[in-house]
Amino acid sequence: MTSAAPPDVSSWVAGRCAEAGLGTPGAGELVHDRPWSSAAVFPTGDGRVWFKANGEGTRQEPAVVRTLERIAxxxxxxxxxVDADRGWWLTRDAGPTLRSVLPAGEQWPVWEALLPRYAAAQLELAAHRAELLALGxxxxxxxxxxxxxxxxxxxxAATDPARGGLTPRRRAALEARLPAYGQWCAELAADGLPWTLQHDDLHAANVCWQGSAATARVIDWGDASIGHPFGTLLATLNSLARHGQAxxxxxxxxRVRDALLEPWSGLADRSTLLRSVELARATGPVTRALAWRAALRDAPVEAQVEFDFPVRGWVEEILAG
Known part of the structure; x- marks a missing residue:
């Protein structure tokens, strides 16, 4: 059940819409309120606008999106x-999510067309690593x-297992796995591909659809990090397989995997690219754990319970690598 946007948010949105020439917005509707962010949508005379308030762990997101506007x-x-001090920002509506308008079985060609756009942006963004790191x-x-x-x-290991920590047995198993994990990372680092921005949570609920892969927009960049470009494929391929019953x-x-690889084919041979996908997916659970830790910073333990202690869950995934 949705509720009205808070008065201070509505006032701020009205001021920013006026400055942007969008007129006076209608009543805002709070769409979600999570530990890492809250969002509300407002109608205007020139389409809807989306308000988002980021928590401390994802405060860099609006700066990332502004950088993407310029480079990609x-x-x-x-x-x-953007109000950087408060972590508030406002965007134009980018359309409904891909997941809400296309059944999973019809999304395959969309991903084959979208991921080369995404990879091309990653190639451009590799030259802007220092700038992105400086943005947080x-x-x-x-x-x-x-x-x-x-x-x-x-x-x-220092956290009570009942609050998302590790049992002594799981700690020992993970500590025994860390040397192999380091070797995977070293091999991945040697593949010659530049480290760049990677979304880390790219799936159909984070793509807005306007009828064409050429105009689709990727949202929710709060988990993005500087890392191996193929780190994206952990979340993306897992989600496609799960929702597509594959x-x-x-x-x-x-084919979707290969669509992302194609723009990188001038930098490494196919066998290297395929091995890097394996390594990026094997090392990627730690990036997911770190993203969840940032998102749940200062959140009550109930929030971790709601998502089944995701930091621990993702760290333990390296045991399956």
């Missing part, structure tokens, strides 16, 4: 206004992940 125009939502985008690259993984294991070896899933 059309890939992300159009920003209307975290680095979760093969160079930093081994230490970050070890820190997570230590942190979780295995990861299904030909449709592999």
């Amino acid at each position: 125009p059309g890939l992300a939502p159009q920003v209307v206004a 985008v975290p680095e979760r690259s093969p160079a930093t992940l081994p230490e970050q993984a070890a820190d997570l294991v230590e942190e979780l 295995t990861l070896e299904d030909a449709r899933v592999l």
Whole structure:
């Protein structure tokens, strides 16, 4: 059940709409209120606008989207206004989500067309790593992940298992896995591909659809990090397989994978690219754990319970690698 947007939010949105020439917005509707962000939608005389308030762990998102507007125009939502101090921002409506308008079985060609656009943007953004890091985008690259993984294991080992921590047995298993994890990261770092911005949660609910893959826009960049470009494929391929009732070896899933690889084919041979997909997916659970830790920063334990202790859950995924 939705509720009205708070008065201070409505007032801020009205002011920003007036400055942008969008007229006076109608009543805002609070769409979600999570520990990491809240969002509300407002009608205007020139289409809907979306308000978002980011928590501390994802405060860099509007700056990331503004950078995308400049370097990869059309890939992300159009920003209307930002209040960086409060983590508030406003964007133009980018359309309904892909998941809400197309059944999973009809999405395969969309992903085959969308991912080359996304990869082309990653190639451009690789030259802007320093700028993105300065904006607060975290680095979760093969160079930093081994230490970050070890820190997570230590942190979780010091936490009560009833509050999302590790049992002694699971701690021992993870500590025994860390040397292999470091080797995967080292091999991935040596593949010659530049580290760049990767979304880390790219699935059909984070793509807005306007009828064509050429005009689709990717939303929800709060989990994005600087890392290996193929890190994206952990969330994307898993989601496609799950919702499309397919295995990861299904030909449709592999075509989507190859669509992302094609723009990188000038930088490495196919066998290297395929091996890097395996390694990026094997090391990627730590980036997901770090994203959840940032999102749930200062959140009550009930929020972690709601999502089944996702930091621990993702860290333990490296045992399956």
